[in-house]
Amino acid sequence: MVAAARALDDEADDAGLLVAAAKAKAGDAAILATDEAVKMRGGIGMTDQLDIGLFLKRARVAAVLLGDCDFLAERVSILRGL
Numbered sequence: 001m002v003a004a005a006r007a008l009d010d011e012a013d014d015a016g017l018l019v020a021a022a023k024a025k026a027g028d029a030a031i032l033a034t035d036e037a038v039k040m041r042g043g044i045g046m047t048d049q050l051d052i053g054l055f056l057k058r059a060r061v062a063a064v065l066l067g068d069c070d071f072l073a074e075r076v077s078i079l080r081g082l
Contacts, residue, residue, distance in 0.1 A: 001026065017079040024072035030059040 004022040007015035034056035044050060067075070 014079075017076060020067075020072045020075045020079065023067060024069050024076070027059075027063050027066070027072070028069050031063065034059045 001022040004015070004018035006012075007018045012018075034052065037052045038056055041050065041052065047053065063069075
């Protein structure tokens with residue numbers, strides 16, 4: 001992710017590729033972390049008593065709005081010319 005930020009600052013040619021890869025990794029980490037947190041706490045993770053359900057919903061909406069891993073993997077392959 002640091003490389004993507006540096007590439008954007010430097011206006012590098014491969015900035016789009018690095019940003020797409022960083023977004024894919026960050027999105028996967030957010031989904032995995034929130035899914036595991038809900039599983040660890042059982043059904044209570046989806047109630048209004050804990051914020052985990054809110055974070056899970058936000059991570060899923062962000063994946064739809066900003067691109068999920070499949071979309072970003074396709075973007076990376078296009079940028080690499082594959």
